[in-house]
Amino acid sequence: MSLATDREKLPAADKPTLYKQIRLDIERRILTGEWPPGHRIPFEHELMARYRCSRMTVSKALSDLAQADLIERRRKAGTFVRRPTFLSAVLKIADIRAEITALGRAYGYELIQCSRRTATAADRARLGARQTGKVIAIACRHSADDVPFAIEDRLIDLDAVPEAAAADFATEPPGSWLLHHVPWTEAEHSICAIVADQQAAAALDIAIGAPCLVIDRHTWRSARPLTAVRLLYPGESHKLVARFKGG
Amino acid sequence: MSLATDREKLPAADKPTLYKQIRLDIERRILTGEWPPGHRIPFEHELMARYRCSRMTVSKALSDLAQADLIERRRKAGTFVRRPTFLSAVLKIADIRAEITALGRAYGYELIQCSRRTATAADRARLGARQTGKVIAIACRHSADDVPFAIEDRLIDLDAVPEAAAADFATEPPGSWLLHHVPWTEAEHSICAIVADQQAAAALDIAIGAPCLVIDRHTWRSARPLTAVRLLYPGESHKLVARFKGG
DNA sequence: CGTATCTATATGTCTATACATAAAATCGTG
DNA sequence: CACGATTTTATGTATAGACATATAGATACG
Numbered sequence: 001m002s003l004a005t006d007r008e009k010l011p012a013a014d015k016p017t018l019y020k021q022i023r024l025d026i027e028r029r030i031l032t033g034e035w036p037p038g039h040r041i042p043f044e045h046e047l048m049a050r051y052r053c054s055r056m057t058v059s060k061a062l063s064d065l066a067q068a069d070l071i072e073r074r075r076k077a078g079t080f081v082r083r084p085t086f087l088s089a090v091l092k093i094a095d096i097r098a099e100i101t102a103l104g105r106a107y108g109y110e111l112i113q114c115s116r117r118t119a120t121a122a123d124r125a126r127l128g129a130r131q132t133g134k135v136i137a138i139a140c141r142h143s144a145d146d147v148p149f150a151i152e153d154r155l156i157d158l159d160a161v162p163e164a165a166a167a168d169f170a171t172e173p174p175g176s177w178l179l180h181h182v183p184w185t186e187a188e189h190s191i192c193a194i195v196a197d198q199q200a201a202a203a204l205d206i207a208i209g210a211p212c213l214v215i216d217r218h219t220w221r222s223a224r225p226l227t228a229v230r231l232l233y234p235g236e237s238h239k240l241v242a243r244f245k246g247g
Numbered sequence: 248m249s250l251a252t253d254r255e256k257l258p259a260a261d262k263p264t265l266y267k268q269i270r271l272d273i274e275r276r277i278l279t280g281e282w283p284p285g286h287r288i289p290f291e292h293e294l295m296a297r298y299r300c301s302r303m304t305v306s307k308a309l310s311d312l313a314q315a316d317l318i319e320r321r322r323k324a325g326t327f328v329r330r331p332t333f334l335s336a337v338l339k340i341a342d343i344r345a346e347i348t349a350l351g352r353a354y355g356y357e358l359i360q361c362s363r364r365t366a367t368a369a370d371r372a373r374l375g376a377r378q379t380g381k382v383i384a385i386a387c388r389h390s391a392d393d394v395p396f397a398i399e400d401r402l403i404d405l406d407a408v409p410e411a412a413a414a415d416f417a418t419e420p421p422g423s424w425l426l427h428h429v430p431w432t433e434a435e436h437s438i439c440a441i442v443a444d445q446q447a448a449a450a451l452d453i454a455i456g457a458p459c460l461v462i463d464r465h466t467w468r469s470a471r472p473l474t475a476v477r478l479l480y481p482g483e484s485h486k487l488v489a490r491f492k493g494g
Numbered sequence: 495c496g497t498a499t500c501t502a503t504a505t506g507t508c509t510a511t512a513c514a515t516a517a518a519a520t521c522g523t524g
Numbered sequence: 525c526a527c528g529a530t531t532t533t534a535t536g537t538a539t540a541g542a543c544a545t546a547t548a549g550a551t552a553c554g
Contacts, residue, residue: 043533043534054510055510059535067314074517075517076519076534077516077517077518077535078535191460193441193458194440194483210442213439235442236439236440291504302540303538304539320505322504323503323504323505323546323548324504324505325504326505
């Protein structure tokens with residue numbers, strides 16, 4: 001190693017301050033699975049050496065990640081990648097496959113429809129995209145222990161997420177694929193209740209007129225729309241739980 | 248002012264480290280309205296003098312509050328109390344009166360029932376409280392422009408929140424009162440969809456069988472249950488929106 | 495008067511250091 | 525070996541100082 005000119009290459013950030021770069025770098029390793037849940041993150045003094053900075057700086061990056069519940073810090077023991085909790089996962093990460101797996105149930109996935117087209121006016125309105133471009137439209141169904149769990153209707157902006165063209169949504173659910181391949185900066189959920197019409201009732205194997213929970217989620221990266229998804233859950237058998245810290 | 252022995256009295260915290268005490272102190276002033284939205288918080292060097300600590304320490308407290316969207320920091324201008332945004336408010340703060348007022352609609356409140364009793368087994372189960380004690384049970388209705396907006400069914404643990412005995416829930420909605428008088432550390436929301444039964448339909452002025460959104464919220468202070476509330480919203484006319492930052 | 499430039503200043507980041515604290519690991523003893 | 529006391533160590537908090545950066549407000553200029 002030579003002098004302080006050869007810091008490791010790091011992914012770019014909004015304002016590439018050092019602690020943000022460190023945070024993003026570690027976050028990337030966690031989200032890609034390079035550092036799986038339970039993995040011990042290098043000690044602060046190791047990170048100091050790796051990034052050639054002071055302990056306060058790596059500590060700030062780690063504290064940020066700890067506050068986001070991505071890692072857990074234990075005195076004397078070290079810092080570890082947390083396994084995502086079901087509670088916070090629902091509204092934050094919202095990967096249905098991980099959610100069902102975490103519940104210890106058998107995950108089932110079924111692609112109903114997947115098509116690629118030039119965005120219609122309705123598609124653009126739904127995404128909130130200004131200019132015309134290509135989109136992927138996906139309909140699929142998630143099940144737990146062979147019982148329908150949710151149906152998903154998604155639109156992905158192919159110009160914002162060109163890698164999605166190569167993804168195989170017949171085998172991997174789009175939510176999981178996106179979570180692991182596409183970083184996002186903002187997400188908005190909008191939740192309401194409806195009663196099942198004939199189509200929803202058939203897909204979810206419930207009665208017509210039964211209550212359903214609808215979640216519309218929009219995701220952006222730096223104000224650019226990435227994807228819009230509508231999830232339909234059977235209403236009473238299902239609860240969304242979110243936990244917040246206020247202290 | 249004498250020497251460093253006379254720091255201002257601050258409310259207690261879990262681990263009363265200095266920056267947490269500062270954070271809590273400022274948070275209290277904001278939540279009680281002593282520092283209303285738009286108010287400029289003292290400059291860092293003023294806070295340094297007030298709390299007799301270094302700038303890094305007050306900066307950490309302020310950064311925490313900024314991350315929680317309670318304040319906004321602008322270079323050269325200073326630090327200001329943010330006016331709560333509707334978006335994040337819904338699932339985080341959940342003060343229905345503030346929510347409706349922020350929408351520019353006329354808020355209406357109607358106390359349906361309010362009683363004080365020794366906690367039954369059902370009450371204890373609902374609160375998650377271990378020991379028996381006094382509780383307040385409240386039923387009320389919120390409306391916007393004279394249209395029913397939500398009905399509320401709440402239980403408050405009087406042992407954990409003794410001040411509630413003196414509150415007048417005939418004029419002030421319990422959610423607003425609690426928000427301004429009782430600090431909490433954890434909250435959990437659980438959301439599902441149901442269809443309106445006869446009673447709910449009458450209270451919300453909707454059809455029997457119409458979809459309703461149900462939010463069950465539990466709030467704790469340092470793992471001690473404070474209150475449990477069930478909110479019933481008309482399902483389709485209403486959307487809950489929550490926004491998250493992931494970057 | 496409007497506009498471009500400069501300056502003062504509050505926040506943002508970073509360093510090097512110090513001591514506190516919790517808990518894992520070790521040691522010593524019965 | 526079991527168990528309590530001691531040591532070690534990684535994180536947690538705090539400090540004083542430095543420089544960066546954005547920008548509100550003052551100033552100079554056309």
